[in-house]
Amino acid sequence: MSQVPVWVPIVVAALGFVGVVTSQLIAGWREDRRWRREAEREDLRWRRERQRDWESRSFDGRVAGYSEIIGPIEAFDWVLFRARRVVESGAGLDEHLATDLRGVSHQARNSLGAVNLHSPERIRVRLREAMIPRVRLSTRLLDGERRDDLRELWDTGQREYRLMRAEMRRDLGLDAEELPEVV
Numbered sequence: 001m002s003q004v005p006v007w008v009p010i011v012v013a014a015l016g017f018v019g020v021v022t023s024q025l026i027a028g029w030r031e032d033r034r035w036r037r038e039a040e041r042e043d044l045r046w047r048r049e050r051q052r053d054w055e056s057r058s059f060d061g062r063v064a065g066y067s068e069i070i071g072p073i074e075a076f077d078w079v080l081f082r083a084r085r086v087v088e089s090g091a092g093l094d095e096h097l098a099t100d101l102r103g104v105s106h107q108a109r110n111s112l113g114a115v116n117l118h119s120p121e122r123i124r125v126r127l128r129e130a131m132i133p134r135v136r137l138s139t140r141l142l143d144g145e146r147r148d149d150l151r152e153l154w155d156t157g158q159r160e161y162r163l164m165r166a167e168m169r170r171d172l173g174l175d176a177e178e179l180p181e182v183v
Contacts, residue, residue: 015140058118058171066116066168069127072108073161076134079104080157084150098142105138123171125166133157 022171083093093101108131115127137153169175 006162022152039146061118062168063116063172065116065118066172067121069111069115069117071109072111072131072132072167073130075105076138077158079162080134080137080141080154084137084154087144092144093141101110101138101142105135110135119168120171123164124166126167130157130160130164133160 079097083097083101086093086097112127112131116124117126133156135151137150137157140147140150140153
């Protein structure tokens with residue numbers, strides 16, 4: 001019977017130990033890489049979800065803001081049209097029509113907040129351009145001024161309103177009405 005030298009089991013044990021430690025290191029390294037990839041995918045998923053939520057809230061806010069301002073502007077136009085016709089015919093505004101005009105003007109002013117908060121700058125500019133002629137016209141009608149520019153203010157307000165409404169629809173991704181080129 002031959003005897004195995006003492007160093008052989010020690011070398012085999014050392015190789016086994018090195019093999020086990022190496023395999024544990026490789027497994028740990030692989031697990032760490034896998035965990036990092038999963039964490040990156042999860043972070044990316046959360047970023048996309050947050051972006052989608054933000055876009056959805058932004059879109060919903062714009063829809064709500066645009067909807068809140070269109071109604072009061074339309075009501076403002078109805079009363080402005082009647083008041084302008086009365087003044088152009090040579091009569092003065094009666095108290096009921098003047099009260100209506102003040103009321104719709106106030107309602108339109110109070111509806112501006114959501115649009116100013118949620119909309120892009122180009123919509124805010126269009127809103128300003130649509131509201132300023134209405135406010136000037138309203139002020140002149142309430143002050144009893146019989147000026148030649150009442151029709152011009154009305155036409156400017158209507159043109160700017162149509163441009164604003166088309167820009168809002170474009171911003172929401174809806175079919176915007178075709179407008180002739182305005183010079």
